[in-house]
Amino acid sequence: MKRNVYLKKTDWKVALQMLHDEFSSIFPLNAEKIAVEDSLHRITTAEVTALLSSPNFNAAAMDGIAVKAESTFGASSSQVKKFSIGKEVELIDTGDPIKNGFDAVIKIEDIVIIDEGIVEVRRSVPPGKDIRYKGEDFKSGDCIIPKNHCIRPVDIGAMLSCGVLDVEVRRKPRVSIIPTGSEIVKPKEKPELGEIIDCNSYISECLVKEWGGIPERCPIVRNDKKVIKQAIEKVISRNNIIIVIAGSSAGEEDYTVSVVKEMGTVIVHGVDLMPGKPVILAKIGDKPVIGLPGYPVSAYIILDIYLRNLMAMALGTPPHKRMKIKVVLNEDINSRLGMDEIVRMKLTRRNGRVYALPLKRGAGILSSLVRADGLLHIPKDEEGVNAGGEVEVELIKEFRS
Amino acid sequence: MKRNVYLKKTDWKVALQMLHDEFSSIFPLNAEKIAVEDSLHRITTAEVTALLSSPNFNAAAMDGIAVKAESTFGASSSQVKKFSIGKEVELIDTGDPIKNGFDAVIKIEDIVIIDEGIVEVRRSVPPGKDIRYKGEDFKSGDCIIPKNHCIRPVDIGAMLSCGVLDVEVRRKPRVSIIPTGSEIVKPKEKPELGEIIDCNSYISECLVKEWGGIPERCPIVRNDKKVIKQAIEKVISRNNIIIVIAGSSAGEEDYTVSVVKEMGTVIVHGVDLMPGKPVILAKIGDKPVIGLPGYPVSAYIILDIYLRNLMAMALGTPPHKRMKIKVVLNEDINSRLGMDEIVRMKLTRRNGRVYALPLKRGAGILSSLVRADGLLHIPKDEEGVNAGGEVEVELIKEFRS
Numbered sequence: 169m170k171r172n173v174y175l176k177k178t179d180w181k182v183a184l185q186m187l188h189d190e191f192s193s194i195f196p197l198n199a200e201k202i203a204v205e206d207s208l209h210r211i212t213t214a215e216v217t218a219l220l221s222s223p224n225f226n227a228a229a230m231d232g233i234a235v236k237a238e239s240t241f242g243a244s245s246s247q248v249k250k251f252s253i254g255k256e257v258e259l260i261d262t263g264d265p266i267k268n269g270f271d272a273v274i275k276i277e278d279i280v281i282i283d284e285g286i287v288e289v290r291r292s293v294p295p296g297k298d299i300r301y302k303g304e305d306f307k308s309g310d311c312i313i314p315k316n317h318c319i320r321p322v323d324i325g326a327m328l329s330c331g332v333l334d335v336e337v338r339r340k341p342r343v344s345i346i347p348t349g350s351e352i353v354k355p356k357e358k359p360e361l362g363e364i365i366d367c368n369s370y371i372s373e374c375l376v377k378e379w380g381g382i383p384e385r386c387p388i389v390r391n392d393k394k395v396i397k398q399a400i401e402k403v404i405s406r407n408n409i410i411i412v413i414a415g416s417s418a419g420e421e422d423y424t425v426s427v428v429k430e431m432g433t434v435i436v437h438g439v440d441l442m443p444g445k446p447v448i449l450a451k452i453g454d455k456p457v458i459g460l461p462g463y464p465v466s467a468y469i470i471l472d473i474y475l476r477n478l479m480a481m482a483l484g485t486p487p488h489k490r491m492k493i494k495v496v497l498n499e500d501i502n503s504r505l506g507m508d509e510i511v512r513m514k515l516t517r518r519n520g521r522v523y524a525l526p527l528k529r530g531a532g533i534l535s536s537l538v539r540a541d542g543l544l545h546i547p548k549d550e551e552g553v554n555a556g557g558e559v560e561v562e563l564i565k566e567f568r569s
Numbered sequence: 570m571k572r573n574v575y576l577k578k579t580d581w582k583v584a585l586q587m588l589h590d591e592f593s594s595i596f597p598l599n600a601e602k603i604a605v606e607d608s609l610h611r612i613t614t615a616e617v618t619a620l621l622s623s624p625n626f627n628a629a630a631m632d633g634i635a636v637k638a639e640s641t642f643g644a645s646s647s648q649v650k651k652f653s654i655g656k657e658v659e660l661i662d663t664g665d666p667i668k669n670g671f672d673a674v675i676k677i678e679d680i681v682i683i684d685e686g687i688v689e690v691r692r693s694v695p696p697g698k699d700i701r702y703k704g705e706d707f708k709s710g711d712c713i714i715p716k717n718h719c720i721r722p723v724d725i726g727a728m729l730s731c732g733v734l735d736v737e738v739r740r741k742p743r744v745s746i747i748p749t750g751s752e753i754v755k756p757k758e759k760p761e762l763g764e765i766i767d768c769n770s771y772i773s774e775c776l777v778k779e780w781g782g783i784p785e786r787c788p789i790v791r792n793d794k795k796v797i798k799q800a801i802e803k804v805i806s807r808n809n810i811i812i813v814i815a816g817s818s819a820g821e822e823d824y825t826v827s828v829v830k831e832m833g834t835v836i837v838h839g840v841d842l843m844p845g846k847p848v849i850l851a852k853i854g855d856k857p858v859i860g861l862p863g864y865p866v867s868a869y870i871i872l873d874i875y876l877r878n879l880m881a882m883a884l885g886t887p888p889h890k891r892m893k894i895k896v897v898l899n900e901d902i903n904s905r906l907g908m909d910e911i912v913r914m915k916l917t918r919r920n921g922r923v924y925a926l927p928l929k930r931g932a933g934i935l936s937s938l939v940r941a942d943g944l945l946h947i948p949k950d951e952e953g954v955n956a957g958g959e960v961e962v963e964l965i966k967e968f969r970s
Contacts, residue, residue, distance in 0.1 A: 205771055205774075208775045220758075220760070222766075223765070227765075229933070261822055262818075262863070263750075265763045300933055304931075304933070305933060306936055312936075312939065313939065318967075320775075320966075321771075321775030321779065322939050323939055324772065324775055325768035325769065325869075326935050326936065326939045328771055329865070329935060331757070331760075331766070333757075349664075351664055351665070355605070355729040356732070356734075357620060357732045358621075358732070359625055359732075361626055361666050362626070362665065365623075365732070366729075367725075367726035367730045368726065370722075370725050370726055370729055371722045371723060371726040373722075374721075374722030375722050377609060378609075421662055462663070464723075489967075532624075532630070532701055532705070532706060534623070534706055534707075535707055535713075535727065538713065538714065538723050538724055565721075566719075566889075
């Protein structure tokens with residue numbers, strides 16, 4: 169039986185560094201100019217500065233009358249001053265411009281309108297009282313948001329208020345996802361014996377969306393070197409990152425590595441991480457290619473590490489960090505020396521502490537990932553962790569109770 | 570000068586409870602059935618159970634040969650057993666079905682294929698070895714994900730693997746956003762004196778998207794009772810929640826409250842919260858209506874409290890919680906007794922502690938919200954907090970350094 173040379177296990181963090189080194193010259197992607205109103209969650213490629221001041225004129229901050237502050241000096245409840253409306257003072261609503269000559273607002277509660285033309289004032293106000301000055305919020309030229317910033321709803325509001333209608337943002341990374349395998353079929357209700365429903369391409373597609381990219385989920389291709397090669401050739405020029413699902417190991421019918429070798433360079437084949445070991449990290453032309461293991465938990469872990477980082481590089485941002493919490497282990501967990509392991513954990517809160525139970529550890533047990541609240545990382549130089557010990561778990565689900 | 574009776578300040582938490590009580594009979598919204606592949610981030614309305622087992626047949630977990638475990642008993646490196654391929658054992662790849670009669674797999678590394686027909690085995694295996702049993706991941710009928718669960722990428726993978734192609738999810742709340750005000754104009758580069766650029770309707774639109782709804786941003790309507798009324802009438806039947814921006818206070822030209830009174834019931838007008846005080850919470854027909862203050866920080870705070878909660882009610886989920894961190898105040902903050910106040914805070918990390926500085930506090934200072942890392946809530950029974958004191962801040966930005 170022909171076999172490829174079995175994959176050499178690279179330290180998974182070194183593999184990540186190799187990926188960084190290899191693609192730091194082509195990422196981040198270029199900028200594109202889009203309408204600010206469409207820019208939610210996009211990443212800025214340059215500082216955005218105000219084109220207008222906001223507010224753009226001195227404005228009343230209250231409903232009331234605009235006055236010359238000086239003219240009110242000395243007014244009090246025992247010494248009422250009267251002003252002629254439209255001449256000495258002017259009725260004004262919140263947001264109205266303050267006309268030349270006026271420099272303060274007296275709010276409606278502090279005046280009495282005697283008749284159509286006369287207002288009584290019973291207090292004095294200092295210059296500037298209840299005026300929103302031009303540029304009080306943003307001055308023309310001010311930085312609104314910095315470079316490499318993920319645009320939020322309030323940022324959009326601030327840009328529009330400052331007359332900024334277009335913004336330069338990072339192009340979204342386009343990721344092609346190529347599921348392979350003669351036994352793999354599209355999701356269906358009644359698969360035949362031996363057929364395996366493709367779930368990895370859908371999980372990949374959703375993760376690409378969550379991480380700010382545009383996925384292209386390609387049709388399933390059968391396990392045939394020529395066909396896999398054609399599938400990659402078809403999409404490589406229009407996408408920034410290529411994912412080939414399955415066939416990444418070293419079995420007789422695992423063609424991905426040989427296809428990738430023919431088309432480009434294999435950077436890493438195999439890492440010291442479980443699940444996730446039989447991964448391929450490669451380069452075809454100047455595009456990164458990830459050969460994903462077929463077991464869904466392995467696939468997920470690999471995407472979560474390598475694709476997430478590649479996409480962050482493409483977007484010019486640090487990869488999103490998950491929250492970590494300290495938990496107490498409910499039972500012993502043994503782990504293989506020489507392999508980092510990621511264990512899916514179910515958490516429960518009891519008497520103010522959080523307890524963690526490991527779920528099934530097979531790379532094919534997607535339910536462990538669905539049911540887990542968090543991930544426990546056991547380093548390769550540890551044989552495991554003991555019940556009662558405190559460890560840190562990365563949350564993958566909102567953990568409430 | 571005519572004035573509406575000034576708004577009465579309801580406790581803002583009581584106001585939230587009143588909103589809950591008023592709309593708990595119409596929310597959550599109904600379910601709709603959609604394709605699982607389109608269900609990312611939607612909320613389940615019922616437990617989703619597996620229609621198929623996953624895997625759906627007993628399968629090889631390794632490349633190798635399928636054997637009757639019993640037939641290997643006694644085999645060792647000193648006592649090699651030979652089997653006829655295709656008769657006594659069968660070549661098998663990972664994922665292939667285990668045929669009747671076989672009950673274990675010996676992996677490729679542990680066998681030697683002598684010639685086309687014969688394989689040498691040098692170890693014995695127990696029944697079940699390297700077989701992924703039918704239903705090992707999910708059994709038909711198992712719960713995949715619970716009710717009221719926000720669907721993640723792995724959940725989509727799990728549902729598809731279990732033959733589930735459609736899923737019942739909560740309809741997305743549809744929110745109409747009606748900006749009002751004769752001085753309000755669409756975003757432009759060169760507004761005239763007195764024109765104020767609409768930013769609130771864009772901020773509202775983006776927040777509705779983030780919170781899982783479908784916004785309908787309506788054209789700006791001028792400050793005219795009849796026109797505002799028509800604008801509400803036009804959209805109320807096709808949307809679940811109505812937001813009317815500005816005119817929510819009690820000034821002469823603040824028409825929102827009188828329009829809403831004509832069309833329905835005012836539940837609350839004014840809360841003891843700064844910024845955000847002049848809010849209207851109302852009901853027209855069976856639809857909730859929020860009359861939003863015009864100052865953008867007030868508008869944001871009100872949306873963040875009342876709209877976020879209404880949308881969570883509509884979706885049948887708890888509102889998303891933000892992370893809180895403990896910080897040390899860099900300077901004294903005074904606050905008005907009798908009013909809860911939300912102060913925007915800039916954070917810095919120094920020697921392992923996080924220090925917080927209050928930003929400008931005006932309701933019109935959107936830049937304070939853009940630049941803030943978090944929000945500090947000062948309760949109404951406190952006159953402020955002193956420099957050096959430790960307080961909890963809710964993060965509104967990813968806080969890294």
